[in-house]
Each structure stands twice: as structure tokens, then as C-alpha cells.
Amino acid sequence: MPNAFHRIWIALSWLLTMQATAQTIPTTDQILDPKIHTVLLYPLIGSTPDSPGKTLNPPIVLTSEDAMNGQQLQLEFDDLTGSYRMFRAKFIHCNADWQKSALNDIEFTYEYNDYPISEYQTSLNTKVLYYHYRFTVPRVKLPGNYILVVFDERNPRKILFTRRFMTYANKVNVTAGIRFSTSPQRQFQDQQIDMSIDYRNYQVVSPQDDFKVVIRQNYRDDKVITGLKPNNVRVFEQQIDYNLFDLSNTIPGGNEFRFFDTRTVLSRGNYVDRVQYQPDRTIAFISPDQPRIQGAYIQADDFNGLFVIDHRESGNPGVSADYIETVFTLNINELPDGEPYVNGAFNFWQLTDANRMTYDPAIRSYRASIWLKQGVYNYDYVVKRNSPRPTADELLIEGSYSGTENDYEVLVYHRPPAARADQLIAYKRLGVNKRK
Structure with a gap:
């Protein structure tokens, strides 16, 4: 009892x-x-x-x-x-x-x-x-x-x-494809998602209005396309198309993510500049970074912003991977109208005090110290501007290229007749510029 x-x-x-x-x-x-x-x-x-x-x-x-x-x-x-x-x-x-x-x-x-x-x-x-x-x-x-x-x-x-x-639940069929933007001004920076929904054998009253479509880039809720309206409704085939010309289905391609490897601290992993050992902690200094807004796109493999927890010595990262004080350095002059942040899935893509960088005039660079469990991490840099309104600029330091390899998801929601909530009736995952 x-x-x-x-x-x-x-x-x-x-x-x-x-x-x-x-x-x-x-x-x-x-x-x-x-x-x-x-x-x-x-x-x-x-x-x-x-x-x-x-x-x-x-x-x-x-x-x-x-x-x-x-x-x-x-x-x-x-x-x-x-x-x-x-x-x-x-x-x-x-x-x-x-x-x-x-x-x-x-x-x-x-x-x-x-x-x-x-x-x-x-x-x-x-x-x-x-x-x-x-x-x-x-x-x-x-x-x-x-x-x-x-x-x-x-x-x-x-x-x-x-x-x-x-x-x-896969109740309708989604067909989608990704290419560079059809806009001549944005074709080298943006990626465009064209799609159609086949709703045969599914009850819907007004397909052009009832479906809610969300397109998400790299599993990020801060990189989504919403509010899309179909450009063509084929009633007899029971299919609607989203091949849009107003650029509402385009999104910046961004850049490949930076990464570092702290699966072991007995030696320097990839992009780890040096390691300091103290009685109560281990400090890993990530190799200093430079802005990537200038120059051509450079192909690189990444996790599209995600990370994995791993520990080389034990193979049991859940309980054997240690927490490392991870120090990031960004070599740029002090920004007069914004603050840079270390950005990634490890922080849920949110700009908080935990990942905010501060300017160090002694080294003329920005620095941030973040406690991270051992593993392989993807990250990039975002500048938060406070005027005229708060905005997050991920392109100022990283740049954007239509040739970037990205993952996309198409999510289709619908509220069935007499239902009291939206349901996710289709999900499709696809990629662009995938490496073979």
C-alpha cells in the first residue's frame, strides 16, 4: 500500500x-x-x-x-x-x-x-x-x-x-527533391525544396488548406520552413504540388560544420590544440578558428551539427567519458554591434550564457569555455545582434553555399475531421549533396 x-x-x-x-x-x-x-x-x-x-x-x-x-x-x-x-x-x-x-x-x-x-x-x-x-x-x-x-x-x-x-504514421505519400535556388541572386547560397503530396485513400476536406507542411534542415527547430501553400492542386489525381516560384521554399545552405575530437585526452585529437591536466579537471583548447565568409566552399564530412559521446580507452562512454572544460577561440576583431556564440546540437542550438563568447583584448580574439562530455562534436559560430531587433546571424562568420551537404525532413500535419489535435501523417527524410 x-x-x-x-x-x-x-x-x-x-x-x-x-x-x-x-x-x-x-x-x-x-x-x-x-x-x-x-x-x-x-x-x-x-x-x-x-x-x-x-x-x-x-x-x-x-x-x-x-x-x-x-x-x-x-x-x-x-x-x-x-x-x-x-x-x-x-x-x-x-x-x-x-x-x-x-x-x-x-x-x-x-x-x-x-x-x-x-x-x-x-x-x-x-x-x-x-x-x-x-x-x-x-x-x-x-x-x-x-x-x-x-x-x-x-x-x-x-x-x-x-x-x-x-x-x-505514413498515411499520405510525400515526394521531394532538393536543388539550388531558382533565383539567380541566391543560386550559389540557397537550397530549394520542391515536393508533392499524394493523398489517395486518405480523407481530407480541403487539401490546399488542411495540410500543414514543415520542412526542417539538419533536425534543427530554428531552421524550418512553414506556411507553405501549394501552387497546384490536382483533384482527380488527389495530389498537390509545392513547386513554388516565390522562394518561400528556399533556405540558406550554410556551411559544413567545424568539429573536434576529445574521445581521448591522453593525446591531442583532431582540432585539439593542447590539453591541460589539473587535479579536478581536464582542459582541452580547441584549435583557434578563423571566419569562413571569404573564399570558395570547401567540402568536408560532418555530422550536420550533431555530436556523439564516446571514450576511446573504455568503450563505455555513458559512465566512463569525463567532462572536459572545452575552450573555443575565434580570431576576429571585437564586434561593435553583436556577440558571437558557439553553436551546436550540444546546446540545442540556443544562444545562452553557457555558450556565449567574450572578447579577450590580450589575444585579440573571442573565447568561450564550455563543459562537454568526451566525444566528437560539430559546431559553428553565430553572431547575436541586438539592434534594431534581436537576430541570430549564422552566415556572418560561416558563410552560405548551395553546395553544402545537408539533411532535410518533410513533415506533414493534418487534423482529421472531428479530431481535436493535429497529427503527423507523413514524414520523409532526404539529403542533398551527399558524399559517395
């Missing part, structure tokens, strides 16, 4: 918390507790679930009407408090715009929407002590957008972090 009472107490506490803070829980990827690091959410696919490359797949899985079928997601994160804490998880269902939907929990979950996170390990032979948690995310009923909310069991009002994920 104590377990039953404990479960009721958690449920009531969570209900009161949701009523009090429903408007304050973010529906973006955010870490709200500064002691939580390296939040990974990825699909459980393939025969080698412990491979370091598992995190290169986005948290998007195929849903199923059967609770025992369909793909699942795996959550991993570290708690750097150095002591064990009890955590729990819950889902929030969202519409296509990532605003909370009107659905009740029972409409999209197979069981009670409150899950304990009980699997954990302590770090091994690391200078920075941490607890490593793992949680297999339960399946959900409906295809769509979800927020995974992790909170402190002892204090349900304390949200540790939120992570977006999606489940989809």
Missing part, C-alpha cells in the same frame, strides 16, 4: 503543478537545472543500440495502433550534483505549432502518464563525478508532436528539462 499512496501523492502533486505552471513549462528543448548535462534522446533501432553513432538519428519514430509494436525512444542524461536524485517523466501532447493541444492524457497514452526513471549508474574513473540515467520512453497512441518533461520526484514543481520528440 505505501507504493500506492506514494503514486497517488505524485499524481496529485503533478496535477497541482500542471494547473499552477501550465503556461511556464517550455515546449522547446531546454535544460532548466544547471546540473543536468548531455541530454540525449534517440530511437532504439538496429542491432547495436550501444553504438556511439546512435545519437545521430533524430527523436522521431513510427507509431503503431498496437501498444506492443512500433519503435521506441531512449533517453540518457547526466546529473552532476554528485548525489543520487529521483526523477520522473511525463508527456505533453502538442499541435503542429508546438503549442499544448486540448487532448487529455488518456487520449494519447497507453497507461498512466507518470513514469519513474529508475535506471542509473555512477561515473567510473572520472574527475567530474556524475550519475548517468537511462529511460526507455513508453509508446504513445497518436502520431504527432510531444514534449518529454522530466521533473524532480521530491519536488514536482521543479522541472529539470524538456525534450521534443515526434511520432508519425
